[in-house]
Amino acid sequence: MRSSLCALWLLLLPLLVVAQQRVLPLDQLRSGLHFAGSDVRALQADEFGNPGQLALQRGEQRWSEAVGPAGKSCFQCHGGVAQSMRGVAARYPAVDARSGRLLNLEDRIAQCRQVHQQGPALVLESEDLLALSLYVTRASAGLPLRVEVSGPASAHLLEGERLFMQRRGQLNLACTHCHDQNQGRRFYTDALSQGQPNAYPLYRLEWQKLGSLERRLRGCLVGVRAELPDWGALEMRQLALYLGWRGAGLPVEAPAVRK
Amino acid sequence: MTQARLLLPQRVAPGEVVKARLLVAHPMETGYLQDLAGKTIPRNIIRELSCEYGGRQVFRVEPSSGIAGNPLFEFCFRAQFSGELLVRWVDDEGRVGQLRQSLRVQPAA
Secondary structure: OHHHHHHHHHHHHHHHHHHHOOOOOHHHOOOHHHHOOHHHHHHHHOOOOOOHHHHHHHHHHHHOOOEOOOOEOHHHHHOOHHHHOOOOHHHOOEEOOOOOOEEOHHHHHHHHHHHHHOOOOOOOOOHHHHHHHHHHHHOOOOOEOOOOOOOOHHHHHHHHHHHHHOOEOOOOEOHHHHHOOOOOOEEOOEEOOOOOOOOOOEEEOOOOEEEOHHHHHHHHHHHOOOOOOOOOOHHHHHHHHHHHHHOOOOEOOOOOEEO | OOOEEEEOOOOEOOOEEEEEEEEEOOOOEOOOOEOOOOOEOOOEOEEEEEEEEOOEEEEEEOOOOOOOOOOEEEEEEEEOOOEEEEEEEEEOOOOEEEEEEEEOEOOOO
16 A cells, blocks of 8 residues: 555656746746847737737637538637636646547637537638637737646646657757757847747748747747657647746737747 | 728828828738748739729839738828728739728817
């Protein structure tokens, strides 16, 4: 009995260590906006000119639009986002109780479309899905990130941490080398950010459109010349969960703009 | 689906020079880029965009492929009367977009 308790404790110990210690102290957390140039910051702050506003408009239309054989819209079940979706985006990625899978907000919306509305599938990175995701995220603007890392999510968090620390690609770099050890220093013309996930989905001037955190992470993987996982791969969700935990407390930004 | 946003001042006095801000949802594809699957995206930019105020053209632009996606335009015109602004644009695919918005001009009290 005692040895089994002991074994259980040993099993849980690394989980507790991860869940208790912050990588970055709360007062040292910096959104990517902090590292952006003044023109990008001005564009994000411009309530009219921020190109994310167009996506928000689109998301609002999609939210109230009836789809599928039942003719149900998001609005019919959830009502307005301001109340029903307040704080939701700050909790993703999260383990879905129904399927047991680790889902990000886009996955969750696509699943709702499939299961409840039975409408045409929302493909990852499609404009409609990103617009809906931004519209839902907007309802959490200013609220602190707080992903759930206990219970079924704890194993995913550990895996996400391992992925963050793992060297990869021809340049043989891990996320931690740039975003923990060299944050704030120059990488060519850019400042290396902390790699915070608090503003996604966001409008990147490089993309000329809205994109997800997953797309941004893929950009980094291309940068270190690593193999790309499939879209929607579990490892990307686990990495996003780790980032969410690492940035816990940062306020959600929506609609955000980056270079 | 075409989308655009036009911002005009709320209160305008007759003869006042008004600044309009116009944000148009358009990919402005240069023709040099590839999609996420690696396929080249054909060029598709706004060929011509114009704005009429009470039937008279007050702004016209022929953007090039050097203009960013979802372009933001700012232009000024003199507001003499209450009327409608009609913004129209056409792109390489021949798609036409338009936006109507009315401007109210009130004498200062």
